[in-house]
Amino acid sequence: MQTLTNPLSITVVDDHSLFRKGLINLIHQIDDRFKVVQEASHGKEFLAQIDDGQVPDVVIMDVSMPIMDGFQTTKALRDINKDIGILALTMKDDETSLIRLLRAGVNGYLNKDVNPDELKEALHSIADTGYYYTEDVAGKLVHVITHPELSTNEGVALTDQEMRFIELACSEHTYKMIADIMCLSVKTVDGYRAKLFDKLDVKSRVGLVMYALKHNLVALE
Structure with a gap:
C-alpha cells in the first residue's frame, strides 16, 4: 500500500447502478486525490478488468451481488493479487458475516450507510497502513495478520x-451448532467460550477469530 501523497486509484463494484454512481460522485468530492478509474456491477466483471491490466489501488466492493458476490470475488482476487486493498460494503454487521469477510481476505469493511468522513478515513487508512477496521474488529490485529x-x-x-x-x-x-458438532451442551460450550475469552484476553467472537488468525491457529481460506 502506498502513503497517500499521490492519487489513489479506486474501482467501485456494486450491482445497484444508482448507488454506484452516487458513491463515485461522493468519492470524488471528499478528496481530490481519490480517482475512480473504473466501475463494475459484479465480481466477475471486475475480475475481467483485472485480467485486462486495469489494476486499481483499492476496490470498494458490495458484499451482496449477483453472479459473483463479494466473498467469492475477494477469494478469487487474493489468488491473483494480494496487493489491491479491498474495502467491503455490507448491510450486515453480524459476527458470521464479519468472520467470512476476514477469512476471505478483505482489508476493511464499512456499512453501506457510512457517512462521508468515515469513508474518507477508511480509504486513507487502507492507503497508509493496509487496513481499516472499526474497534469491534480489532483493527490492529489485522495488520499483524498481514505480516505473519x-x-x-x-x-x-x-x-x-x-x-x-x-x-x-x-x-x-452458531454456538448451538458448535455444541452439536462437539457433542456437548450449549452450557458447556458457553463455558469454553468464556474461558477462552479470559485466557486469550479477547472480548468477542470476532476477537477470538482475529487471535486465531494472528497466531496461525487457523488458516485464511
Missing part, C-alpha cells in the same frame, strides 16, 4: 478441545 513474521504464540497453552472450539468458532456455525 510478527506473530508469536506467546506461550498460551490450549487443550485439544479448546483448539477444536476455536476452529469451529472461526467458521459460520
Whole structure:
C-alpha cells in the first residue's frame, strides 16, 4: 500500500447502478486525490478488468451481488493479487458475516450507510497502513495478520478441545451448532467460550477469530 501523497486509484463494484454512481460522485468530492478509474456491477466483471491490466489501488466492493458476490470475488482476487486493498460494503454487521469477510481476505469493511468522513478515513487508512477496521474488529490485529513474521504464540497453552472450539468458532456455525458438532451442551460450550475469552484476553467472537488468525491457529481460506 502506498502513503497517500499521490492519487489513489479506486474501482467501485456494486450491482445497484444508482448507488454506484452516487458513491463515485461522493468519492470524488471528499478528496481530490481519490480517482475512480473504473466501475463494475459484479465480481466477475471486475475480475475481467483485472485480467485486462486495469489494476486499481483499492476496490470498494458490495458484499451482496449477483453472479459473483463479494466473498467469492475477494477469494478469487487474493489468488491473483494480494496487493489491491479491498474495502467491503455490507448491510450486515453480524459476527458470521464479519468472520467470512476476514477469512476471505478483505482489508476493511464499512456499512453501506457510512457517512462521508468515515469513508474518507477508511480509504486513507487502507492507503497508509493496509487496513481499516472499526474497534469491534480489532483493527490492529489485522495488520499483524498481514505480516505473519510478527506473530508469536506467546506461550498460551490450549487443550485439544479448546483448539477444536476455536476452529469451529472461526467458521459460520452458531454456538448451538458448535455444541452439536462437539457433542456437548450449549452450557458447556458457553463455558469454553468464556474461558477462552479470559485466557486469550479477547472480548468477542470476532476477537477470538482475529487471535486465531494472528497466531496461525487457523488458516485464511
